[in-house]
Amino acid sequence: MAVSFPSTEYFEALRDRMAAEQEKFRRLGFIDTTFGVRVGHNGKTRNFVLEFEVFELKGVREVDAIDPQKVDFTIEGDAGVWREMIENIHRNGEADSSHDINTLAHFGEQLKVVYDSPDGHDKLYRFMESIQRFFDLSSKLDVRFN
Amino acid sequence: MAYLATRNFLEDKDFVDKWLYTMRTGELDLSWMDAKTEKIKPHEANPRRGLTYRDLDLGSYGFTGVPEKVRGNRSYAPRGAELPEGLPDAQPWVSRKSEVWAFNTESYYEEAVSRQWNVTTDIPWERLDGVEMPETIGKALSQLMTFLTEVEMIATDTPALWLPRINPEFVEVKAFIASQAMDEARHTEAFRKRALTTGWGLMKASPMNEMALKHLRDADSFSEMSVALHLVAEGNVLTLFRFSEYLSPTDVDKRIFRLVMQDEARHVGYGMQHFKYVLENFPEKREVVHAHLDEAENISFAGAAATELTESFIILAGGGLKKENIEEGIKVTTRFNLKQMEEHFERLEKCGMPERKERSKLYQMFEMGKAAAEAAGIKLS
Ligand SMILES: [Fe+2]
Numbered sequence: 075m076a077v078s079f080p081s082t083e084y085f086e087a088l089r090d091r092m093a094a095e096q097e098k099f100r101r102l103g104f105i106d107t108t109f110g111v112r113v114g115h116n117g118k119t120r121n122f123v124l125e126f127e128v129f130e131l132k133g134v135r136e137v138d139a140i141d142p143q144k145v146d147f148t149i150e151g152d153a154g155v156w157r158e159m160i161e162n163i164h165r166n167g168e169a170d171s172s173h174d175i176n177t178l179a180h181f182g183e184q185l186k187v188v189y190d191s192p193d194g195h196d197k198l199y200r201f202m203e204s205i206q207r208f209f210d211l212s213s214k215l216d217v218r219f220n
Numbered sequence: 221m222a223y224l225a226t227r228n229f230l231e232d233k234d235f236v237d238k239w240l241y242t243m244r245t246g247e248l249d250l251s252w253m254d255a256k257t258e259k260i261k262p263h264e265a266n267p268r269r270g271l272t273y274r275d276l277d278l279g280s281y282g283f284t285g286v287p288e289k290v291r292g293n294r295s296y297a298p299r300g301a302e303l304p305e306g307l308p309d310a311q312p313w314v315s316r317k318s319e320v321w322a323f324n325t326e327s328y329y330e331e332a333v334s335r336q337w338n339v340t341t342d343i344p345w346e347r348l349d350g351v352e353m354p355e356t357i358g359k360a361l362s363q364l365m366t367f368l369t370e371v372e373m374i375a376t377d378t379p380a381l382w383l384p385r386i387n388p389e390f391v392e393v394k395a396f397i398a399s400q401a402m403d404e405a406r407h408t409e410a411f412r413k414r415a416l417t418t419g420w421g422l423m424k425a426s427p428m429n430e431m432a433l434k435h436l437r438d439a440d441s442f443s444e445m446s447v448a449l450h451l452v453a454e455g456n457v458l459t460l461f462r463f464s465e466y467l468s469p470t471d472v473d474k475r476i477f478r479l480v481m482q483d484e485a486r487h488v489g490y491g492m493q494h495f496k497y498v499l500e501n502f503p504e505k506r507e508v509v510h511a512h513l514d515e516a517e518n519i520s521f522a523g524a525a526a527t528e529l530t531e532s533f534i535i536l537a538g539g540g541l542k543k544e545n546i547e548e549g550i551k552v553t554t555r556f557n558l559k560q561m562e563e564h565f566e567r568l569e570k571c572g573m574p575e576r577k578e579r580s581k582l583y584q585m586f587e588m589g590k591a592a593a594e595a596a597g598i599k600l601s
């Protein structure tokens with residue numbers, strides 16, 4: 075069944091895949107971070123808060139606005155950039171070397187990482203491989219774009 | 221042989237007789253069964269995670285109750301054990317909690333253990349088969365790997381050097397520092413293996429880099445070592461790994477840099493939490509650390525500008541040695557350099573040292589570099 079992006083259903087579908095592939099994520103280790111995802115679309119934004127704990131995505135919710143004090147960092151970008159990333163993952167089975175999160179966000183030109191505390195910001199890199207593999211699970215989903 | 225036992229047991233008749241007596245009679249001493257220690261029942265706060273060091277933070281076994289100045293235990297007795305007469309003084313250099321402690325030390329260690337990885341088996345080396353890179357790119361990549369191998373070797377030695385100096389009461393810190401030494405040994409392995417798989421072998425060692433690295437090793441106190449290693453050097457290295465991942469010519473290199481950056485960010489995290497802890501609990505250290513930072517920043521400025529590093533970055537970022545490649549490479553590398561400095565001051569400020577900017581020559585250099593970059597039309601993020 076197709077899930078639409080952006081939506082909580084999309085992240086919940088990734089969460090279910092993550093649970094189904096527990097062995098892989100256990101091997102990568104503990105992931106303890108809460109971060110935001112902001113998707114710009116037609117002058118509006120959709121905001122999501124993802125809370126990871128131990129080896130899984132414990133919760134995801136859509137919010138009106140992301141409180142920077144309550145998340146470690148937020149990855150933001152226009153819907154078009156997110157779409158290109160997800161479609162690239164779908165085609166290759168994982169993000170290719172031009173579409174992984176660090177590359178897209180590095181100079182803040184495509185995706186941008188915003189944060190209140192550098193300690194929170196560094197958590198993106200502390201859990202980088204788990205976060206990348208989490209988004210790479212999009213290859214197993216049928217994603218529709220709103 | 222530096223240490224001699226205070227008795228020659230092999231020639232001590234009473235000692236040998238007692239050994240034989242026990243063997244003959246089966247008479248046991250059993251006084252240890254009455255150890256005057258606390259009985260507790262730890263349990264897993266989160267069964268998904270398992271039994272953590274934090275779950276053991278109970279009574280006399282816990283880390284919360286460790287005093288600022290540890291005078292009671294200078295031996296290898298585990299925290300919470302009964303300390304009988306006759307324990308040797310292991311002469312730890314660091315017996316003051318705020319010298320080594322960090323907020324959440326125990327969870328940095330747990331994270332380190334659960335996020336270990338294996339260079340031999342977790343990197344898809346087979347994907348390098350048939351990868352052809354132009355000579356300049358291959359050599360620049362190998363030079364970067366050569367440089368990083370030097371960095372990681374000192375990063376292994378430095379925490380390891382401090383391990384025996386730390387009072388065993390700080391068992392969680394020792395465990396974290398030991399995990400860091402292991403992480404850095406793995407980074408050395410990763411970069412050496414990648415250098416040798418470029419087909420160009422290793423390139424050139426860097427005197428400038430090694431001078432900077434030596435400074436990390438030779439600090440007078442743990443806190444000074446930590447601020448120079450965990451905050452200045454590894455903070456820079458974390459930004460550098462992110463940049464290297466961004467520039468990586470193959471997805472194998474991307475995977476390597478993503479995995480090393482995870483470890484590096486954890487080391488920086490410990491460093492930040494330690495630095496905050498020092499400033500809050502040992503205010504007299506502030507000036508000492510400022511003085512150490514003066515030199516650490518001087519040296520990191522020089523190390524980051526080492527020819528062997530910057531030229532390989534310029535080539536990797538610009539895609540070659542043509543004029544337009546070099547122009548582009550310089551632009552991208554300058555943005556990275558300035559980002560590195562900016563993030564350094566961001567971290568110090570967040571840890572409670574906002575005044576660093578006023579005092580720091582490196583901050584002046586950052587402002588000057590930013591103005592020069594803007595004048596040259598280099599867009600900064
Ligand atoms: Fe390292």
Ligand SMILES: [Fe+2]
Pocket residue numbers: 375404454483484487
């Ligand atoms: Fe490190």
